Amino acid sequence: MLNTVDPVWPLEERAAALRLPEGFVFGAATAAYQIEGAVRADGKGESIWDRFTRRPGAIVDGTSGEVACDSYNRWQDDIVLLREMGLRAYRFSIGWPRVQPGGTGALSAAGLAYYDRLVDGLLEAGVTPYATLYHWDLPQELQDAGGWYSRDTAHRFADYAEGVAATLGDRVRHWTTLNEPWTFCWFGHALGEDAPGLSDGVRGGLAASHHALLAHGLAVPRIRAAAPGAEVGIVLDLNVVSAATEAEEDRAAATRFEGVQNRWYLDAVFKGSYPADILELCADLLPEIRPEDNAQIAQPIDYLGVNIYRRSVIGAGGDLPPLNFARVNPPGRYTATGWEIWPPCIRDALDFAHRNYAPKALFITENGMATPPEPLGPDGRVEDRERARYLVEHLEQVAEAARSGIPVEGYFAWTLMDNFEWASGYTVPFGIAHVDPATQERRPKLSGEVLGRIARAGA
Ligand code: IFM
Numbered sequence: 001m002l003n004t005v006d007p008v009w010p011l012e013e014r015a016a017a018l019r020l021p022e023g024f025v026f027g028a029a030t031a032a033y034q035i036e037g038a039v040r041a042d043g044k045g046e047s048i049w050d051r052f053t054r055r056p057g058a059i060v061d062g063t064s065g066e067v068a069c070d071s072y073n074r075w076q077d078d079i080v081l082l083r084e085m086g087l088r089a090y091r092f093s094i095g096w097p098r099v100q101p102g103g104t105g106a107l108s109a110a111g112l113a114y115y116d117r118l119v120d121g122l123l124e125a126g127v128t129p130y131a132t133l134y135h136w137d138l139p140q141e142l143q144d145a146g147g148w149y150s151r152d153t154a155h156r157f158a159d160y161a162e163g164v165a166a167t168l169g170d171r172v173r174h175w176t177t178l179n180e181p182w183t184f185c186w187f188g189h190a191l192g193e194d195a196p197g198l199s200d201g202v203r204g205g206l207a208a209s210h211h212a213l214l215a216h217g218l219a220v221p222r223i224r225a226a227a228p229g230a231e232v233g234i235v236l237d238l239n240v241v242s243a244a245t246e247a248e249e250d251r252a253a254a255t256r257f258e259g260v261q262n263r264w265y266l267d268a269v270f271k272g273s274y275p276a277d278i279l280e281l282c283a284d285l286l287p288e289i290r291p292e293d294n295a296q297i298a299q300p301i302d303y304l305g306v307n308i309y310r311r312s313v314i315g316a317g318g319d320l321p322p323l324n325f326a327r328v329n330p331p332g333r334y335t336a337t338g339w340e341i342w343p344p345c346i347r348d349a350l351d352f353a354h355r356n357y358a359p360k361a362l363f364i365t366e367n368g369m370a371t372p373p374e375p376l377g378p379d380g381r382v383e384d385r386e387r388a389r390y391l392v393e394h395l396e397q398v399a400e401a402a403r404s405g406i407p408v409e410g411y412f413a414w415t416l417m418d419n420f421e422w423a424s425g426y427t428v429p430f431g432i433a434h435v436d437p438a439t440q441e442r443r444p445k446l447s448g449e450v451l452g453r454i455a456r457a458g459a
Contacts, residue, residue: 045101169227
């Protein structure tokens with residue numbers, strides 16, 4: 001249940017008291033399929049999300065990203081919005097089927113031209129672009145050839161990444177290979193809740209994960225070669241995990257869950273091996289992992305992006321055997337997606353990554369909260385005090401992390417504006433700006449204004 005707004009929480013005072021290190025980057029994030037619309041424009045290919053959203057019942061409100069925020073045509077409005085809110089960094093994703101319709105062969109000049117315009121526009125406005133190469137919209141043709149179950153997809157991704165980096169790399173310095181491999185591999189291939197909608201359990205989650213990580217490892221050197229000076233990283237959705245009780249079976253379930261969500265990806269990227277406990281537990285369900293894959297995945301990277309929204313409290317249960325876990329929701333404050341609001345999670349995740357993997361730099365690449373749909377108030381504004389509070393409380397934890405010596409260099413709110421929230425459609429907006437679905441007019445919400453104030457003070 002959504003927490004009720006607390007009118008006495010000292011939002012303004014707490015926001016004004018925030019201190020982040022000098023040079024700290026404040027921005028907002030989006031993803032191509034969630035905002036661009038124009039799904040058939042200028043030769044764009046079909047993506048797995050174009051296909052999945054047509055499956056009856058797949059999206060709670062029966063919608064899709066067909067129009068979304070129409071950013072393909074209104075990207076200038078997005079830049080105006082960023083400027084209006086005082087944000088000087090924008091994390092967006094490149095739609096793979098927009099720039100390479102079938103996922104192989106020549107890149108589309110028209111598709112690339114869109115990102116050329118966007119990047120030039122951002123730079124002219126003094127906003128630094130942070131480009132993500134894969135935020136879940138695999139070309140459907142590659143899915144038809146096996147998708148993330150096929151090693152070949154990893155090679156296709158590296159080709160595509162190199163092509164995009166060669167085109168935009170003279171202006172884009174910050175590159176992310178993959179966004180949240182845990183989510184797109186497990187929800188798309190083990191649980192069937194996201195595209196491509198496969199319910200293949202642990203075998204599916206692990207096969208997709210290995211090939212996605214291989215894609216990352218193959219792409220890193222190709223991006224560096226195509227765009228000298230590039231800063232390249234990966235974005236992981238880490239979760240701080242605690243056991244529901246002290247009982248041995250709950251503690252073991254929490255360790256299994258944490259192994260699959262955090263260590264599977266972090267160990268592979270930073271240590272060049274998968275965690276032994278998960279390899280052993282899932283020995284019969286693993287894809288082919290060739291001896292050379294581990295070193296390929298563990299390419300040196302310049303930063304780790306952390307997407308974090310909540311903590312996970314885990315007990316023993318029946319989900320995804322042999323992982324056999326169950327999520328427990330302790331009493332507390334919750335968002336409209338049913339996620340617990342637990343600000344220390346952000347600091348704990350940064351601390352965990354720093355202590356165990358020591359990335360050169362860390363960014364919070366996503367953090368934010370969903371509410372039920374928010375109508376405009378009589379003065380034409382959205383007073384999303386609860387979201388503003390969420391951002392401030394989480395930024396306070398980031399500031400603490402920075403003070404304790406963790407090299408956290410930036411924070412991107414999820415998300416710049418209300419958009420298509422995957423299987424939840426348009427039912428749970430996360431935006432720090434409101435988008436009128438009839439007119440596509442963008443207006444900062446209170447949360448966007450507050451974040452902007454913090455960013456301006458920091459700058
Ligand atoms: O909307 C998503 C985003 O695409 C990936 N990270 C989580 C967000 C909220 O669910």
